[in-house]
Amino acid sequence: MAESQLSDFPKYVHCLGLDLEVHKEVFWSDTGQWVAENLPPMIGKHVLEIGCGCGLIALFLAKNGASDVLATDVTTNAVENTLANANRNNLSNLTCITSDIFQDIDRNTKFDCIVWHMPATCVPDDFQIVSVIEHSSFDPGGSLLDRFLRESPYHLAPNGTIMLGYNVSRNESFITDKLKAYRLSHRRIAEKKFTPDSMINLHLYELRPLMDGS
Template sequence: MNHRDYESDAFASVRRRLAAAEADGIVHYVCEDRSFKVHAGVFPPTHFQSTGIFTRHLPYRRGGSFLEIGCGAGVTSVMAAIAGCARVVAADISEAAVRNTRENVLLHGVADRVSTRHGDLFDVLEPGERFDQIFWNSNFVFVPEDYVFEQPILQAFCDAGYLAHRRFLREASQHLTPDGQLLIGFSSLGDEQALTDMLAEHNYSSTIVASAYGEGAGAPRYDILRLWPGGQPSAAAPA
């Protein structure tokens, strides 16, 4: 499918804001009074509010291990280490994003706790490697499965046919510790009914950990969901 053959309000919004970010040439982003470098060709949190909202609202486990899928410039992974996570792995399919994350890890002095890996979803992990928390700020904007991206960076925002979401749901629980938390960042910009259907298809229930609206008139809602493999959580399940 040619990129001119498909359009939606959410997709149009992504393309407008991405064009604005590229035109502005932003190289710095501030989160929780800490400055981060943002390289060209990497998800720009200056123009997309999900990174800041999710980073501020995630329930980091002090002393635990944390895997971030799709780390972008590394803001969330760095802040996870600063918040007390003992071991953080920041992974991204984009080499530019991994390089950007490494720079911010060094900038904030957390290289003893944060490592970076380049690859697609869980391909980056060693056999048997498990985490207390896995978080993915998902590429929640839907485009059709046969959509051809004219810019590779658009795949940081959009998931063709929600194939990445389906793979995440198939594989994620294998990489959790027994009381681990599986967390996904989603938005009203995404197809929420499709997400509900995919969770049911893969036998997950979900609870909303945090929810916030972005700034500005008509801003979308951003949710952090905890996903529970195998159905409803028990009353004794850890928070």
């Protein structure tokens, strides 16, 4: 990850009909494009994206029919990058704030869809994040996943859905057991192995809270 930050910034990318700039210490990879391409249509929906990085997914949804998109990230670098890209692409139906998952999101605001392309690597509880860019790739002890699954239903509108891009690596039962524990139904809508050894084996899930008695 340190090596990825040695080149000149900003970088400029044309992707999914968007002109993007990518700032230093902000996440960018082909996995984000894959998630955006495989999301269901969001026409007319109020959407929340957690962990927006440079804004690719949020901007793609805002450009392609979402009524409005709130993008969030734990790092100010990513928020500034997403806002710059919204301006670059003349998108007025997107806002972006700094938030540690749901920490700074009004619980009274409900969304038709919540999207998170999660950090790809679960690391031990005592793993120390030492650089800004590492927030985009590491989930110490799976604590971010637990917080997201526990809190997401409180921010959903009736009949709302959660779209989770998750690296199952070689152990899909880790995520499916979590979904069962948090009473979330799941449907895998897409999957792709990004590395031959399956260390990045991305699944895109559609999640819904189970009703009492389900």
